[in-house]
Amino acid sequence: MNRKRLKLTAIALFVFLGFGIFFATHQAYSADKKMVVGSKEFTEQRILGQIMIALLEKHGFQCEDKTGLGGTLVARKALLAGQIDTYMEYTGTGLLVHLKHKEAITDPVKCYETVKKEDLEKNGLVWLPYMAFNNTYCLMMRREAAEATGIKTLSDLAAFVKANPDKIRFGLNAEFYARADGYRALQKAYGFEFPSDKIIKMSSGLLYKALKDGQLEVAMGFATDGRIKGFNLVVLQDDRQFFPVYNPAPVVRKETAHQYPELEAIFAELARKLDTDAMTQLNYEVDIEHKSPKAVAEAWLKSVGLL
Template structure:
């Protein structure tokens, strides 16, 4: 997971590695004021208390703010719980009712929350399967998905690609089997353990993950370390991260299509949705505008240019005409 800018989140949020052990509190206020644009005050949402959550990495925090500004413009009384550390903690916060609404990714839920080992290759079928099973098992409603697809990948510098000739994960597998010292692969703790991460990838491509050298780094450090090529020959990346282009990294082709589709969807518990069905109509055009190009640009502004994610999210919403700045 991307970890840049974690230190700017409130201490009450940072401590939420284990939700039940820390307690998330009531949340904070929305960081910036916005007014209606194409999103207008909506009967049924005006004055309704809504707590918005997100995970702690850049992209999720941006999307959390986007959701907050959307609901604020619709008239809701929004509380901010963006920046919860870890997928599991964020999910537990939703299931327990500490978070009312959040963006989640289809592939993440299919593999890590619902316990499946293999993703569904078609992104629409993946969404429909997650929507049906999560509703049945956990009373979790998934609204219409967005077009962006933020999935895991391995990347390398152009110099490493030229030196090794590795451009696909099958070629990477051959390198690991033949010369593991030439395939040092920097990963974070989650990717090294998750079945939609390194262990599952190794099984799909037919190599022993213990044979690979996998130094553990924070995701925010992996990109630069991979570009430098000293500590990492290859590195775990997310396909919508703006640092891939900024650092001229080459993403290896997933030629066996192992990595799941990660399309975003607004998720909320069934009882909250039943009480406030207007949320589906209000959020649908915003989610539909979340393309790879849009989120890559926003991620780049935060992770490369150093802009505040709350400002980046607000400016994108204003540019799209969804809200107005105040």
Template sequence: MNRQLRRSAPLTALAAALVAVLAGCGLISSTGTLHPAASVDGQRPLAGVDVTVTSKDFTEQVILGKITGIYLGALGANIRDMTGAPGSASARQAELKGEADIQWEYTGTAWQVYHHETETVSDPQQLWQKVHDVELADNDLVWLPPSHFNNTYAFAASQQVAQRLGVKTLSDVAALPANERTFCINDEFFSRADGFLPMLKAYGIPFDTPGGVPQGNVTRMDSGVVYTSTAKGNPCNFGMVYTTDGRIPNLNLQVLVDDKKFFLPYNGSVVVRHDFLDAHPQIAPLMAAVSDKLTDDVMQDLNGRVDIKGEDPADVAYDWLVSAGLVKAAD
């Protein structure tokens, strides 16, 4: 909710209910609002520069888009807010067509989804470099150096289950008796080329065998239900999670180490059109100040404030920028 507006109680309640419904799916639409802010040193290196910021329409992306818009606006830019673009491809297409200048993306998404590469590159820096090079050559997009958060796939267990079974890694899971290897996953993850079945193979766990993972040990469900089911330890000991999801700390889940490095890194990176960056090279060091402060723990907290507490992404983005010392309140 915009801090500058006072709303009636019925409207506030309705808005909160809508946010709760959307947040339960891990999706939140952009409100189109950006809090006014000022640079901490009073400098405005982007004064008069027109910047169109876009993002996909799920929680983390909208938060990152709001962070970018508020931050660059505080540095003097004229911001056009296109965060929360509907459909997973809309934000990317906007940038490819020159309709947007800057957005956040994930290295694993670009490597596998956009460029259809099947090689697993487990080193985050190496993967970023490969993505940087192919995106610049093929699409004239510049991937700025990656942040420290990695929104990749993982498996988690409740603290009680992890302690009872003595597991900290996926190799530990592979060593368990078959009756304890029970999993909750969503349909997409089951069938992905980098998903459940190849993961089992990588860890030497045969699927659909009595001594491996019988089909009855795998429950497919909506992603949101996976988290609560895993927290309860019923019907599964282990659930698929996204590593920056705010429900991990909220439900006190323990993420298991992918010790064979099966899952592709999905580090967040700022992506800028090449011609726009050439015209405004100061964007790179300015956005590096943001990227350097974003970690898995930070993103879990920010995502949780929206998905669990029902806060507005613009509020969350503004509060974090102030707390991180990147902007201050506007005069």
């Protein structure tokens, strides 16, 4: 009886020690998996950053939150300099801004594959699976104003500006004003020009409210922004297909991708779930319902079984 009890005690001790060693090893391994997650400063980017953090932490990473860094060039420089390990970039931005292509690519797969190949070859950056939604730039009007003027497309807008150059104030942010796929190229593509005194620069966050409040007649925006629905705005149809596709994807340095090959599978799972309707709703919850990006990110991940 004593021998049997002693044997059972030894087995229990072995199992306990085994679990202890496994737990300690797992904890040490997790502690070694660290990622600094960044984002640009606008709402959608902050939400995407929080989604990435929550997913990575679920898979054993320790994450440092550096979301809301600034504009496109700030985030890109931080990644290249190793100040962050990843952020979500848009394929159209990668193509036209970072890789300096002159022509937009409107096919999502072709744009992604082009950017993925060239950014790795030229800059040592790896583009992980891209999300299913396209947050392209757009031009917006108040619904009642668009209906009153009969403006439905960007060609309609161009014709109206030519005929009434003093009647439309156009709001945009500094980045859209400067970038290759922005304001100047848009005017060239549609053959019109706003008078200089009708061009008003302000931050992305202020544009929607200024348009809603009648301080502007037209403003640039982002197609998945929840304030379009919340403020009863209308997106003008890009009938000449000027704007390229902008599917977001996590971008990491080559050494990070090699160190953590599991990142591909982690974000492939996300890419299958995060579509246009979902992203628009998340943006709406933050900008209109005033929830935090972290709260809406985690709630959505739980609702689709990813957390």
